[in-house]
Every structure is written in C-alpha cells, then in structure tokens.
Amino acid sequence: MAEVLVLVDAVDGTVKKSTFELLTAARQLGEAAAVVVGAPGTAAQLKDQLAEYGAAKVYVAEGEDLAGYLVAPKAEALAAVAAQATPAAVLVSSSADNKEIAARLALKLESGLIYDAVGVDGAGNVTQQIFGASITTTSKISKGTPIVTVRPNSFAPEPASGAAEEVAVSVSVSDAAKKAKIVDTVAEEKGSRPQLSDASVVVSGGRGIGSADNFAIVEKLADSLGAAVGASRAVVDAGWVPHAMQVGQTGVTVSPQLYIAVGISGAIQHRAGMQTSKTIVAINKDPEAPIFELADFGVVGDLFQVAPQLTDEITKRRA
C-alpha cells in the first residue's frame, strides 16, 4: 500500500491533535507515514505518540539547520523525504508555516497543491469551503504527488497502533533556504489556553463586551470549558485583545466542535470565519442579531448575567 506522508506538528514534545487527525486521514488513504522535521532529538520524544495513531513509519529529518530559519529548510527536508518515499500524497495541517512549506514543496516536487481542505477521499477528491463557507468545491490534483493542507478539526482523530518504524533521512540545507533567520521568538499570550486555530472549543467575545477589562468574562467562560479565546474584528480594532485572536474573514478561520459567541452580532466578516463550527451557541441582547440565524442554541439576554451563570453551571457540572 502506498505511503501517505503526514508532516508532524508538535509543541514542547507533545504531538498536536491536528497531526493525529491527519494520521487518521492518511490511514484511510494508504499507509500512514509520519515525517518529523526539526532539531536533533525532536523525533525521540514524539515517536511513541505517533505509534498510538497508527504511523507505520516515522521519517526523521533532523539537523541543526532545520530549526531557526523560516519554513524554507523544512520544505527542503520534506522534499528529501518525499524523494525517498515516493508517497501517494503529502498531508500537512493548515497553519501559516505549514501552508508556506507546502507552497515551496509544490514547486520542488512540481506537484499540485490544494490548501485548506476539509475532506480528502481515496479517489483523490479534495473538498474545500470557499467564500466564507458559502460554496463547497471538489478538486483534483492532476500533476505530481498530491500535496494537501487540511484544516484542523476536519477529521476526528482515532487511535490505532502503528509500528512507527524509524527511517532516518539525511538533509543538507541549502544556503538559499537560510535567508530568513528567526532571531527571536516571543510569546505574548499568558496562561495555557489551547491555540485558537485548532481548538475543539472556542469562546469569542464581541463589541457587546464593552471594554477590555470586561473581556475577563469571556476568558473565564473559556477556561471553564478548556477552550481557546477568540474575538470579533470590532474588539480587535478597539485594541481590547491582540490581533492574533481575531476570528473572521480576514482573521483566523475556526471549525471547532463548539463555538460560543458572546456579545457578537454576527456580521458577515465574522460569520465567514466560524460558520462551519459543528455547534454554535450565541448570547446577545439583540434578538435581531444575525448570529441567531446560525446558532443551534441562542439566549437573548444580558451577557453580563448569562455568561457568568453559564461559567458557574459548567464549573458545577464538571466538579
């Protein structure tokens, strides 16, 4: 059975859920083979986790030059693995870094690229949702090795045992790939909330929150659910939260199991970034707010009463 390569994403030695989703998808398409690219010692921490999600092989491309530069060395490493493995397809999760790696890989392999897929089937049909999820397209790659970036939460991760046979791949990074050096990495978000782009639960606040200080209401609700925190454009424009938290047409697109919109009216620009969420709950004082047209469950009321009560209820039920 042909191999399907999955580029592994990990943070601090823990494989991200989005990688498990892709390993699950890869098993439906062929034999799942994980690709670890990074500084020496990266794969050792990840191998057992990858085995638990059915990785038959783990390609390991490690080197000092594979960290510390923007995307280009990783694309070279992935190209080297693809040359060795001749896979049926390459899957990467749709993060900013990974989409750029896939972009470069497409040129290196002279292969078609489809980005932000929400589905891939065994016949090579790739589905995407475009124009704020108002249209679903089906596409096929006609050249080379199909390269597909897949949106987080598109597949449910299912554990399966895999041999995780380690295959070392040697990579020499070219000078051309070392032209953008990462000189510093700065974390601005406090605490340990999940990342917005691939969280299973997202709680977002809108203009109705009223002030930066009041945003704690949204954060407390999010924390009671172990959720990521998002915001509407109005809130970001007002400077209450950083830009990275913006959900919408020009911000992050999310598709979690549960999306709770607090004090968000639901302008088209916001809906475009969240309307494929599996379940949507809205709290807004305006019964005419467009967000209620999308919501599976809506409460028309004062968010300053409803949201804290919900936080308390969840905390109580989880205790």
Added chain:
Amino acid sequence: MNIVVLMKQVPDTEGDRKLDPQDNTVDRTAVDPVINYIDEFAIEEGLLLKEAHGGEVTILTVGPERATESIRKALSMGADKAVHVSDEAIHGSDAVATARILAKALGTVEWDVAIAGSEATDARGSVVPAMLAEVLGVAQLTFARKVAVDGSTVTIERLTDTGYEKVQGETPAVISVVEKINDPRYPSFKGIMAAKSKPIDVKTLGDLGVDAGEVGLANAWSQVTSFENAPPRQAGQSVKDEGDGGAKIAEFLASKKLI
C-alpha cells in the same frame, strides 16, 4: 530603496461571490472588483518605507484589463508607477503559475523588497509570497506585523498563534504584511488627479518571456471539478433570558454531550 507592491484585484467580500459554472473559476462579473483589502496595508507599508528610505513604489498586478481601476486607486494613494500583467491566457492560473509570472515581471523593474498582503480575500491561500521567494531564491519575510529596514537588512515581526517571531533577512526580499500593520491612507484629491498621468506599463506573457503553455486553467496543477452552494445553516432554538439563560445553555450543552 525600491519597493514593489504585489496587488491583487478581488471580488468585494461584501457582495455575493460566485464561481462561474462554465469553468469553475471565480466569477469576476458577479460582484464589483476591489483592491484586496489586505493589500491596502501592503501599499501603505510600501509608501511608509519610501518616505523613510527614499526610492520608488511600483504596483505590480497580474489580472484582467479591469484591474486598471484598482491600479489607479493604488497610484492615487501615492505609488509612483505600475506594471500590469494582462493576458487572456492567464485566466484560471493557479498559485504556482501566478508566482512564476510575478517572478518574471519583477525582472522588469528595479526592486529591493516586494511586499504583498498576507492573503487575498478570494483564494485565502497565503501561498504566493512563499512560492515567489522559492522561485526567486530570495529571503521570505511573511506575515509581518512590523517591518524595519536597516541598510540592506530587513527585520520583521512575524505574527504567530502565540505572539511573534522576529525574522531577519537581506534584500532582495519578499515580504507579506498582515492587516492592521498600519493605517492605510485615503487618496487625496491631489493624489487622484496625479494618478491619472502616472505610468502603467502593460505587459503580456510574451513581453515577459512566459510560455502561455505553462499558465492558465488548462495547465493548472489542480482543477476544481465541481462545486455546490453550501446549504444555509438552519437556525436552532432561541430563548429569552428569564434569569436562567446560562443554566439553559448548560442544559443544551449537556444534552449534546459537549460538557
């Protein structure tokens, strides 16, 4: 410092955007075309760099004839001149072909940095700047929320999920900027008048030495085989808060096994 701003004309996101059922490409007649919203930040960043470091700002657009309207608007904001690659054969090109055309077009002007918006609101790929850097073999400095230039060294703050990365490279470099990096200016009356006489160099694929057999829909490396309008989401249940709104949501979430 000579700056090229890569600008795309897109269908207005406020309109009801459609695909053309004839060939499954973006229907550019269904909705009024506008400058890609995020490219306005790229134009402004180009103008700011020119004001700080001198040089010229050139707008580079690959697109149909009608893109001239958007190019004039960019010139009225203060850009000096434009290159417009316009050729029937480009219709339906994929990101790879677009990047290759841009690379050839950049060969016709003097440039130190090429600045794009971090994504176009129609395709939302965010892949062309990386592809362009790959084709040209130059530094890729993308998703910048801040751009600083010191001689030939460019340092950006790349927006990440958790904060930012400081990324550094030498010119020539391909930069992409995120929205809100600056506050794009409105064209002044004087700017609008001046734009009318600014040069727009229209190039065909032949002028750039690009083989028409490498671009366009027929030569794209992937094809949209079909599409359908997503069924509109059905509104569920809404209740008025009677003092138990939060508890009601919790009940709903529990019934769905979400808590």
